[in-house]
Amino acid sequence: DAGVIQSPRHEVTEMGQEVTLRCKPISGHNSLFWYRQTMMRGLELLIYFNNNVPIDDSGMPEDRFSAKMPNASFSTLKIQPSEPRDSAVYFCASSFGDPGKLFFGSGTQLSVL
Amino acid sequence: DAKTTQPPSMDCAEGRAANLPCNHSTISGNEYVYWYRQIHSQGPQYIIHGLKNNETNEMASLIITEDRKSSTLILPHATLRDTAVYYCIVRRGGGNKLTFGTGTQLKVEL
Numbered sequence: 001d002a003g004v005i006q007s008p009r010h011e012v013t014e015m016g017q018e019v020t021l022r023c024k025p026i027s028g029h030n031s032l033f034w035y036r037q038t039m040m041r042g043l044e045l046l047i048y049f050n051n052n053v054p055i056d057d058s059g060m061p062e063d064r065f066s067a068k069m070p071n072a073s074f075s076t077l078k079i080q081p082s083e084p085r086d087s088a089v090y091f092c093a094s095s096f097g098d099p100g101k102l103f104f105g106s107g108t109q110l111s112v113l
Numbered sequence: 114d115a116k117t118t119q120p121p122s123m124d125c126a127e128g129r130a131a132n133l134p135c136n137h138s139t140i141s142g143n144e145y146v147y148w149y150r151q152i153h154s155q156g157p158q159y160i161i162h163g164l165k166n167n168e169t170n171e172m173a174s175l176i177i178t179e180d181r182k183s184s185t186l187i188l189p190h191a192t193l194r195d196t197a198v199y200y201c202i203v204r205r206g207g208g209n210k211l212t213f214g215t216g217t218q219l220k221v222e223l
Contacts, residue, residue: 004156031209042211043157055209091156099209100147100202104156 004105006092012111018080021108023072025094033102034041034067034077034092049075082112117201122218131188133217135201138182143206146177148186149213152195157200157213160186191221
């Protein structure tokens with residue numbers, strides 16, 4: 001199994017641009033989570049989906065952030081417009097059965113200049 | 114979910130057992146203890162979890178005190194590749210969120 005696949009690995013963009021991060025969960029997993037990691041705030045849960053339906057988006061920082069899961073094998077996290085304070089590593093994780101046993105991707109390092 | 118307290122850093126000699134403590138004195142009866150680790154520049158990795166019994170797998174052992182107010186993750190023979198931040202997390206049974214704290218930076222040295 002290839003594990004959770006995230007793309008791109010690195011993204012450098014300018015303030016005001018739209019950024020789209022992508023995630024392919026492990027086949028058969030029914031829950032998907034988006035986390036953000038910064039030095040100041042650590043790992044923060046942004047949103048999670050169960051069976052492709054958003055369950056809790058209380059961690060999404062503001063309306064500039066949106067996430068979708070059009071099918072069981074794909075999810076996106078979009079930031080529009082991006083700001084320098086959005087610079088972070090964004091992780092996607094998936095699980096099946098035990099929601100505490102997450103499998104994380106390698107993350108996307110986002111730099112907004 | 115119950116709050117956890119971990120030491121910010123620990124050192125361990127290669128080949129020795131690494132014992133990482135975690136305090137979760139406000140844990141409730143239906144809350145599980147999970148351990149993850151994060152090697153630099155990688156995503157967090159699940160290690161082990163338990164409710165009240167001690168658990169062991171190929172990676173580590175988890176010892177939970179009888180009153181469940183604390184636990185210890187044991188890496189029996191630490192190697193340099195075990196250098197990572199280790200997170201102790203308490204999750205409510207039925208809950209879907211994992212809230213990561215600041216963890217313990219374990220440094221394994223020769």
